[in-house]
Amino acid sequence: MNNYFVKRLLYLIPTLIGASILIFFLYSLIPGNFIDTDPNLTAERKAELYALYGFDQPTITRYFIWLGNLFQGDLGYSLQFQRPVTEVLNDYIWSSFIVAFASLFLTWGIALVIGVISATKQYSFFDSFVTILVFGAMAIPSFFLGLIAIKFFAVDLGWFPAGGMTTSGADYTGWARIKDIAEHMVLPVIVLTMLGIGGLTRYFRTNMLEVVKQDFVRTARAKGLKEKVVIYKHALRNALLPAITLFAFELPALFSGAIITEQIFNWPGIGAIYMQAFSVRDYPLLMGFTMFIAVLTVISNLIADILYGIADPRVRVK
Amino acid sequence: MAYSSNEMIQSGHTVQKSSLWKEVLKRFLKRKMAIAGLLILLLVFLFSFVGPFFSPYMTAGTNSQAIHQAPNLSHWLGTDHLGRDVLTRLMLAGRISLTVGIGAMFLAVTIGGILGILAGYYGGIIDQIVMRIADILMTLPGLPLLFIMAAIMSEWQVPAEQRLYIVMIMLSLVNWPSLARLIRSQVLSLREREFMVATEVLGLRDKRKVLNHLLPNVVPLLIVTATLSVGGAILSESVLSFFGLGVVPPTASWGNMINTANTLIDFTNRPWLWIPPGVAIFITVIAVNLLGDGLRDSIDPNMKGR
Numbered sequence: 001m002n003n004y005f006v007k008r009l010l011y012l013i014p015t016l017i018g019a020s021i022l023i024f025f026l027y028s029l030i031p032g033n034f035i036d037t038d039p040n041l042t043a044e045r046k047a048e049l050y051a052l053y054g055f056d057q058p059t060i061t062r063y064f065i066w067l068g069n070l071f072q073g074d075l076g077y078s079l080q081f082q083r084p085v086t087e088v089l090n091d092y093i094w095s096s097f098i099v100a101f102a103s104l105f106l107t108w109g110i111a112l113v114i115g116v117i118s119a120t121k122q123y124s125f126f127d128s129f130v131t132i133l134v135f136g137a138m139a140i141p142s143f144f145l146g147l148i149a150i151k152f153f154a155v156d157l158g159w160f161p162a163g164g165m166t167t168s169g170a171d172y173t174g175w176a177r178i179k180d181i182a183e184h185m186v187l188p189v190i191v192l193t194m195l196g197i198g199g200l201t202r203y204f205r206t207n208m209l210e211v212v213k214q215d216f217v218r219t220a221r222a223k224g225l226k227e228k229v230v231i232y233k234h235a236l237r238n239a240l241l242p243a244i245t246l247f248a249f250e251l252p253a254l255f256s257g258a259i260i261t262e263q264i265f266n267w268p269g270i271g272a273i274y275m276q277a278f279s280v281r282d283y284p285l286l287m288g289f290t291m292f293i294a295v296l297t298v299i300s301n302l303i304a305d306i307l308y309g310i311a312d313p314r315v316r317v318k
Numbered sequence: 319m320a321y322s323s324n325e326m327i328q329s330g331h332t333v334q335k336s337s338l339w340k341e342v343l344k345r346f347l348k349r350k351m352a353i354a355g356l357l358i359l360l361l362v363f364l365f366s367f368v369g370p371f372f373s374p375y376m377t378a379g380t381n382s383q384a385i386h387q388a389p390n391l392s393h394w395l396g397t398d399h400l401g402r403d404v405l406t407r408l409m410l411a412g413r414i415s416l417t418v419g420i421g422a423m424f425l426a427v428t429i430g431g432i433l434g435i436l437a438g439y440y441g442g443i444i445d446q447i448v449m450r451i452a453d454i455l456m457t458l459p460g461l462p463l464l465f466i467m468a469a470i471m472s473e474w475q476v477p478a479e480q481r482l483y484i485v486m487i488m489l490s491l492v493n494w495p496s497l498a499r500l501i502r503s504q505v506l507s508l509r510e511r512e513f514m515v516a517t518e519v520l521g522l523r524d525k526r527k528v529l530n531h532l533l534p535n536v537v538p539l540l541i542v543t544a545t546l547s548v549g550g551a552i553l554s555e556s557v558l559s560f561f562g563l564g565v566v567p568p569t570a571s572w573g574n575m576i577n578t579a580n581t582l583i584d585f586t587n588r589p590w591l592w593i594p595p596g597v598a599i600f601i602t603v604i605a606v607n608l609l610g611d612g613l614r615d616s617i618d619p620n621m622k623g624r
Contacts, residue, residue: 018454026466031473131351139549139603141556144596147579155586252459259461260557278465286462294457 008305012298019294020070024063027287034079034281053079066287075288080280085288089270093255095165096262096269099185100254103192108247111197115204116239120231122209130201137198146191146264153187160186163266188265192258203246207239214238241311248304252296345616352612358605362598366412373406389590396590398578408594411570415599418482418489418565419552419606425490426551427544430497435536437498438505439528449502452495460492464554467491468563478569485564489551497543504539508532538617545610549603556599572599 035041035049050056054065069076075085118130154162161184166172172180211217212235220230259271266272270289277285346352387397395404437448455463467488476484508514509532517527552572558564559573567574575595579585584592 014450015453015457018450019457022454022458026463026470030466030469032469135604135607136600139553139600139607141553141560141573141576141596141599143557143560144576144599147576147585147592148596151585151589256459263561274462278469290458290462293459293462297457297459 004309005306008302012302015298016295019298020067020291021063023287023290023294024066025059027283027290028059028062030281032281034283036281053077070291075291076284078277078282078285080277080282080285085285088273088285089289089292092268092270092273095267096256096258096271097254099188099192099261099267099269100258102185103189103196104250104254106189106193107196107200110193111200112204114197115201116208116231116236118201119205119208119212130205134198134201137194140195142191142195142258142260143264145194146188146261149187149191150264160184162187163264165268184267188258188261188267191261191265195261200246204239204243207242208235211235211239242308244311245304245308248300248307251300251303252293255296256293342616346612349612349616351608352616355605355608355612358601359609362412362602362605363416366409366416369409369412370406373403373409386588388588395594396588398591399584404590404594407570407575408572408598411572411575411595412598412602414482414565414569414571415552415555415573416602418485418555418571419548419602421483421486422489422493422551422555423544423548425486426493426497426547427540429490430494431501431536431540433494434498434501435505435528435532438502439509439532445502448498452498455492455495456499461557463492464488464558465561465563468558472563478566481565481569482571485555485558488558489554492554493547493550497547500543501536501539504536505532508535542610542614542617545606545613549606549610552599552603552606572596 033055035046035053035055041049047056054062057065066076073086075089077083078085078088081088114130118127121127150162153159163184165184166177166180212231216238217230217235220234221227225234256271258269259274261267262269262271263275274286274289277289385397385399387393389396393403393405395408397403398407433448433452437445471484471488474484514527514531517531522531555564555571556573556576559566559571560576562574562577565571565574572595576592578588579592
């Protein structure tokens with residue numbers, strides 16, 4: 001096990017270096033530069049700024065400077081915010097996190113219940129209904145779902161605020177502030193939950209159907225256990241095991257911010273900041289964020305593999 | 319002599335093949351949902367490719383006298399800010415969105431299929447190179463990757479009518495790694511099966527082993543993943559076009575038609591401009607997924623789910 005772990009860990013290094021190369025050179029291919037977006041600058045001032053931020057160096061040199069700083073945990077300096085990228089990320093990631101966390105919690109809870117019920121009553125009315133809903137949820141473009149939600153629940157019915165994180169102008173403190181943020185969270189969380197729920201429900205349903213067919217479930221039934229115990233204790237546990245892996249894969253999504261949803265709901269999270277940084281070509285922020293997500297992805301893949309090995313020792317890799 | 323025995327193998331092969339596909343067809347026809355998906359998809363195709371010929375507004379273009387009309391008898395889905403008939407535009411946009419979806423699928427499946435088969439069959443250094451590149455691409459978040467490519471390619475000054483080809487290329491570049499990984503794992507398991515060992519024993523050439531024996535066994539998986547990936551490609555195209563990075567006006571696509579919702583007054587007061595294209599995407603993708611699911615269940619009843 002230890003040996004395997006070390007091997008996997010070493011395996012990450014070339015992947016991450018490859019990712020850093022790809023990220024840096026792709027971003028450097030994008031036309032335009034933050035300094036060029038300001039039309040008021042004279043040519044001399046531009047040249048000065050280019051030299052100040054190191055844009056006058058060749059791309060290769062800049063890559064190694066960037067990589068060297070990465071190893072020291074320095075993601076660079078955001079041109080737009082005039083602050084270190086790590087600080088900017090730290091400021092905006094948490095508002096993305098609370099939305100992502102709430103919707104992840106809801107998605108898993110609802111998908112688990114619906115998936116299991118629909119599997120135990122295969123081909124029933126409920127099951128067909130769920131199947132149709134699942135297909136529906138997997139076919140809606142996320143931005144369209146967001147727009148529809150705003151149109152009906154915010155504009156027409158006025159139940160929830162249309163966007164933002166707090167009511168502008170209001171100066172709530174304490175519980176009033178928390179309630180205000182919670183109200184603003186409702187629509188984005190519902191949209192994200194609806195987007196994620198389809199695939200997961202299907203996953204739980206197929207897993208459960210597979211497990212129920214197996215011999216140990218028949219044995220449990222044969223020794224006269226109640227159907228409830230058979231399903232919720234013996235079968236469900238085994239159906240849940242592979243889901244651990246899936247859960248690990250979701251980790252980066254907690255921090256990456258839902259770019260589209262945040263943009264639609266004007267939620268001040270890291271996804272919206274990414275889009276904003278993209279339009280003004282704030283490369284240090286863009287590269288820092290993308291690299292951060294790449295590292296998270298790689299780590300969560302590793303966690304998924306290890307958890308899977310622990311949960312199901314049969315699949316332990318040679 | 320050699321020729322005739324070869325022919326025998328060939329004919330035996332086709333007989334078995336046709337009965338396999340007959341079986342598949344029989345199973346497929348039993349799936350009502352899949353057939354419904356297929357029929358809806360046919361209707362969407364007719365709507366987009368044949369529909370415009372029945373529209374009196376096909377050649378009308380802009381009409382300053384008829385801007386911002388709500389749905390009425392002469393304009394069933396109303397008109398936009400240039401007085402264009404929304405229904406006609408919806409049909410024309412369908413051509414673009416469907417073309418992008420299918421084109422991107424073909425490219426991605428071709429790249430992913432070829433690289434996956436090569437990596438799985440030859441293993442070793444080829445496998446290492448292909449799969450490491452795929453790994454690296456898969457660590458990068460998909461949407462930012464698409465944004466970057468769109469920004470780079472916007473520099474090329476591609477005319478608006480040809481932007482859809484750029485979008486196809488972008489989508490296939492992002493989607494091939496997961497396809498290649500899937501195909502590779504299928505090839506890895508096929509490689510160890512008796513029939514492939516037999517080709518080894520017979521001393522067949524690589525080309526023949528791969529094309530005549532390996533490929534036909536990968537085709538079912540290819541068909542299923544290809545179908546399902548069309549839906550994903552249509553969704554991604556709509557996202558890109560919505561953000562103005564995909565197909566750009568005056569060429570209409572379902573995604574960039576929804577873009578009008580970014581104007582507050584159109585969003586709140588003129589829902590006929592942006593709800594129909596969203597519904598069109600929704601219906602098309604549902605139909606594609608139903609069809610793909612039905613195909614999977616009828617081609618290989620054992621690979622249900624996932």
